Amino acid sequence: MQHDSILITLADDDEDDRLFFTDAFDELKINTIVNTVNNGKELLNYLNDPDTILPNILFLDLNMPILNGIECLKEIKSNDKFKDIVIAIYSTSSSDQDVEDTFVLGANIYIKKPSNFDSLKKILANIITINWQYHTSGLNKDTFLLRV
Amino acid sequence: MKYNRQKSSVYHKIIFTISLFILLFISVLTVKHINNISNSTKLLMHTYEVNLELEHLYSYIKDSDNNFRSYIISKDNFYLVLYQNDIKNVNSSFSILKELNRKDLGQQRNLESLYKMVNSRYDYIANNSNLNKNVDLTRNYDFKKVLKESGKRLAEIRIQLNDMVHNEKTNLKLQNSVYDRQIYLTPIITLSILFITFLLLIFTYIQTTNDIEKLQTTNVKLNKSHFLSSQAEILSEFGTWEWDLIDDKLTYSNNLYHILGVAPQSFEATKENFMKFVHPEDVEIVDTMFKKITKDEDLPHTYFRIIRPNGKIRNLRSVGKLFTDNVGNKTVLGVTNDITDEHNKNELLKSNYEDLIAINNQLKIFEESSKQAEILGKYGSWILNYDTLHLTYSDNRYRLLGYEPQAFEASIDNIFNFIHPDDKKAVDKAFKKALETKRMLSMSYRVITKDGRIRNFRTIAKSYIDLSGTHSMIGTTRDVTEDYNKSLQLKERNIELEKHVKELNEFNQVASHDLQEPLRKIQTFISRINDKEKENMSDAGKEYLSRIEIASDRMRVLIDDLLQYSKANRSEKKLETTDLNQILSESLSELSQNIEDKKATINYTTLPTINGIPFQMQQLFSNLLSNSLKYAKADVAPIININCVEIVAKNESILNDNSSKKYYKISVSDNGIGFEQKHSKQIFLLFNRLHGKSEYQGTGVGLAICEKIVEKHSGFIFATSNPNEGATFTFYLPVNIT
Numbered sequence: 070m071q072h073d074s075i076l077i078t079l080a081d082d083d084e085d086d087r088l089f090f091t092d093a094f095d096e097l098k099i100n101t102i103v104n105t106v107n108n109g110k111e112l113l114n115y116l117n118d119p120d121t122i123l124p125n126i127l128f129l130d131l132n133m134p135i136l137n138g139i140e141c142l143k144e145i146k147s148n149d150k151f152k153d154i155v156i157a158i159y160s161t162s163s164s165d166q167d168v169e170d171t172f173v174l175g176a177n178i179y180i181k182k183p184s185n186f187d188s189l190k191k192i193l194a195n196i197i198t199i200n201w202q203y204h205t206s207g208l209n210k211d212t213f214l215l216r217v
Numbered sequence: 218m219k220y221n222r223q224k225s226s227v228y229h230k231i232i233f234t235i236s237l238f239i240l241l242f243i244s245v246l247t248v249k250h251i252n253n254i255s256n257s258t259k260l261l262m263h264t265y266e267v268n269l270e271l272e273h274l275y276s277y278i279k280d281s282d283n284n285f286r287s288y289i290i291s292k293d294n295f296y297l298v299l300y301q302n303d304i305k306n307v308n309s310s311f312s313i314l315k316e317l318n319r320k321d322l323g324q325q326r327n328l329e330s331l332y333k334m335v336n337s338r339y340d341y342i343a344n345n346s347n348l349n350k351n352v353d354l355t356r357n358y359d360f361k362k363v364l365k366e367s368g369k370r371l372a373e374i375r376i377q378l379n380d381m382v383h384n385e386k387t388n389l390k391l392q393n394s395v396y397d398r399q400i401y402l403t404p405i406i407t408l409s410i411l412f413i414t415f416l417l418l419i420f421t422y423i424q425t426t427n428d429i430e431k432l433q434t435t436n437v438k439l440n441k442s443h444f445l446s447s448q449a450e451i452l453s454e455f456g457t458w459e460w461d462l463i464d465d466k467l468t469y470s471n472n473l474y475h476i477l478g479v480a481p482q483s484f485e486a487t488k489e490n491f492m493k494f495v496h497p498e499d500v501e502i503v504d505t506m507f508k509k510i511t512k513d514e515d516l517p518h519t520y521f522r523i524i525r526p527n528g529k530i531r532n533l534r535s536v537g538k539l540f541t542d543n544v545g546n547k548t549v550l551g552v553t554n555d556i557t558d559e560h561n562k563n564e565l566l567k568s569n570y571e572d573l574i575a576i577n578n579q580l581k582i583f584e585e586s587s588k589q590a591e592i593l594g595k596y597g598s599w600i601l602n603y604d605t606l607h608l609t610y611s612d613n614r615y616r617l618l619g620y621e622p623q624a625f626e627a628s629i630d631n632i633f634n635f636i637h638p639d640d641k642k643a644v645d646k647a648f649k650k651a652l653e654t655k656r657m658l659s660m661s662y663r664v665i666t667k668d669g670r671i672r673n674f675r676t677i678a679k680s681y682i683d684l685s686g687t688h689s690m691i692g693t694t695r696d697v698t699e700d701y702n703k704s705l706q707l708k709e710r711n712i713e714l715e716k717h718v719k720e721l722n723e724f725n726q727v728a729s730h731d732l733q734e735p736l737r738k739i740q741t742f743i744s745r746i747n748d749k750e751k752e753n754m755s756d757a758g759k760e761y762l763s764r765i766e767i768a769s770d771r772m773r774v775l776i777d778d779l780l781q782y783s784k785a786n787r788s789e790k791k792l793e794t795t796d797l798n799q800i801l802s803e804s805l806s807e808l809s810q811n812i813e814d815k816k817a818t819i820n821y822t823t824l825p826t827i828n829g830i831p832f833q834m835q836q837l838f839s840n841l842l843s844n845s846l847k848y849a850k851a852d853v854a855p856i857i858n859i860n861c862v863e864i865v866a867k868n869e870s871i872l873n874d875n876s877s878k879k880y881y882k883i884s885v886s887d888n889g890i891g892f893e894q895k896h897s898k899q900i901f902l903l904f905n906r907l908h909g910k911s912e913y914q915g916t917g918v919g920l921a922i923c924e925k926i927v928e929k930h931s932g933f934i935f936a937t938s939n940p941n942e943g944a945t946f947t948f949y950l951p952v953n954i955t
Binding site: 083085086089092161162164182183184185186187189 | 725733734736737738740741744745748773
């Protein structure tokens with residue numbers, strides 16, 4: 070484990086999206102370690118595993134079987150152990166309801182999955198380079214949804 | 218009073234006539250008495266004259282005797298002349314006596330016998346006188362015998378004379394007794410008659426004094442009543458007139474002149490002068506009136522108008538009656554009344570009455586229509602008197618319970634019998650509260666009708682104080698069973714609808730997420746191929762890939778627009794104060810790149826602040842602006858003008874609304890390619906496009922969303938345009954959106 074690498078975990082049930090996600094980080098050439106899980110259940114198992122080094126940023130898909138993103142978010146936020154993890158919602162939907170709900174539940178940013186690989190790369194690069202402490206202090210509903 | 222006066226004057230006349238007759242009678246009586254007295258005096262004189270003449274006669278006879286004797290003795294002829302003279306005197310005395318006793322047959326007879334005696338004596342003397350001339354008488358026997366005879370004859374004459382005197386005395390005595398009687402009665406009769414006359418005169422005097430007093434009182438009364446009548450004339454605006462039919466002379470009272478609007482007695486009261494005042498239309502009426510007065514000596518109520526010198530028209534009424542006074546003068550006495558005010562009042566009353574009749578008719582119509590309305594609307598009304606708790610039902614209120622109208626007497630107790638047992642308690646409570654608070658809010662309950670059906674009723678009532686001050690509660694009860702059933706249906710429908718909405722939301726979810734996801738992946742893969750594999754592809758492959766990319770982009774736009782449209786359609790109406798100036802500036806910054814690219818100029822005025830949904834308003838402006846930018850002429854830089862004015866609905870014919878509702882009229886006009894006016898409605902339809910996809914991008918959703926948003930804000934949107942002349946989109950938003 071390299072401690073100077075940014076640890077990133079993606080919870081997404083969609084194989085294609087996981088592929089785009091990892092490809093994008095590969096191409097970004099930023100010092101990151103990307104780990105993916107297939108659903109919410111798996112995510113929580115992973116996070117709760119004592120051997121797991123908690124990620125810096127967690128990308129969370131909302132529409133997942135077994136345990137969806139919202140439920141995962143609630144779970145994570147209810148546990149003080151995970152309070153330092155930056156949570157980025159990563160969803161196809163950008164419905165007001167979802168944005169609202171996740172904001173209220175304490176997610177740090179909301180990313181609408183782009184339909185262009187270049188856009189994806191730009192977004193991810195952007196996310197990694199945000200000074201999270203700074204971003205979170207000035208967070209509001211408008212800055213919550215990341216616009217590209 | 219008039220009658221009394223007439224009576225008393227007749228009375229006076231009778232007394233006067235009687236007095237006159239009595240005086241006449243007294244005069245006649247007195248004249249007769251005086252005549253009688255003078256007759257008696259004449260008779261007395263006559264008796265004295267006769268007596269005197271008889272004495273004269275006797276003395277003449279005696280004288281003649283003496284003289285004859287002296288002749289005989291002296292034979293002196295002188296005595297014979299005297300004797301002859303005496304005989305003449307005797308004869309004249311006889312003729313006097315004869316004349317005096319012309320009327321007294323008894324005395325005449327006595328006188329004749331005396332005359333015969335005297336004559337026979339003188340004849341005797343004359344026969345014997347010649348014998349004695351030359352004889353010694355003293356020795357002559359014959360002579361002595363003649364003398365003796367002569368003396369005898371003289372004594373007889375004396376007796377006869379005394380008889381006559383006695384006769385006269387008897388006559389006189391008789392006459393005197395008659396005279397005395399008359400003398401005695403005359404003063405008594407005269408006095409008594411005078412006394413009666415005196416009494417009559419006193420009576421008449423008293424009566425006259427009384428009458429005068431009465432007359433004076435009457436006169437005072439008359440003066441007073443004259444004064445009052447003139448006051449009354451002024452007060453009640455009437456004037457009087459007199460028409461002396463015999464002299465054909467008119468007299469007007471002062472107030473009649475006032476009524477005519479001129480100073481009293483300012484013109485001579487004649488028919489002609491009066492006619493000058495008469496209203497031209499009424500001249501005939503007044504003409505007939507005058508004719509009637511002279512012809513019939515009477516005037517029934519006549520109405521006509523006059524025009525005063527100041528031009529005011531007054532309504533007058535005249536009435537007259539013939540008055541014949543004691544003397545028989547015929548006068549038509551009349552009253553002319555100014556009835557303008559009365560007339561106006563009457564007119565007012567008439568019009569009020571007509572109004573009342575009209576109102577009454579309306580009320581009747583209203584009553585009938587309300588009866589019909591009760592039947593049609595399935596409601597009945599009732600009135601509850603607070604004081605007597607007397608309840609009155611309208612006909613239909615009975616029908617609602619399944620009864621014929623007025624089939625039973627409505628009372629608080631028996632209405633409770635109809636109420637559904639489960640609702641009795643609630644109704645009782647509400648009713649008691651209503652009596653206490655004197656108001657009843659809407660109350661719903663069930664009743665069981667005569668035929669056992671359960672019906673839902675709703676009652677509202679209100680306190681009412683009628684004109685007579687009676688407190689009552691007027692209520693309306695409606696059979697709302699159908700409504701109730703309908704509302705039940707509606708509730709079911711609502712539940713159904715909510716289910717549909719939920720399904721729609723789920724569909725939206727699917728559309729927004731599940732449909733987008735594969736598309737997104739397709740697009741991402743396309744971008745991956747474009748990035749990594751493009752150079753390995755044939756030209757045809759590149760071409761195909763490019764077409765796939767365009768198609769998938771279009772699909773994305775379609776899905777996005779569709780989502781937006783459904784969002785505009787379904788979003789809840791949370792109105793908040795929205796400053797349209799701020800909204801516009803946000804839209805402009807959103808479109809800034811586009812505006813810059815097209816080198817567009819956008820002019821706008823100050824916009825109002827409305828009650829709206831901010832993000833929808835922004836979408837509205839953005840859609841309209843991007844629409845204008847999109848359909849700009851290829852070679853002309855777009856100029857977009859945004860204007861806003863406040864208008865009133867009735868002044869905008871396009872709104873088809875006659876109310877005074879205020880709207881903001883906001884227009885967005887451009888100098889673009891425009892469209893044909895006939896398409897102005899079509900362009901707002903979903904997925905409707907006037908142009909080919911390749912010419913102008915778009916899904917045909919933008920304007921449909923605009924229309925939806927404006928409708929959500931209770932507004933209207935219209936488009937006007939001509940090809941190549943630009944288009945104007947105008948939307949109206951109520952000033953007060955609720």
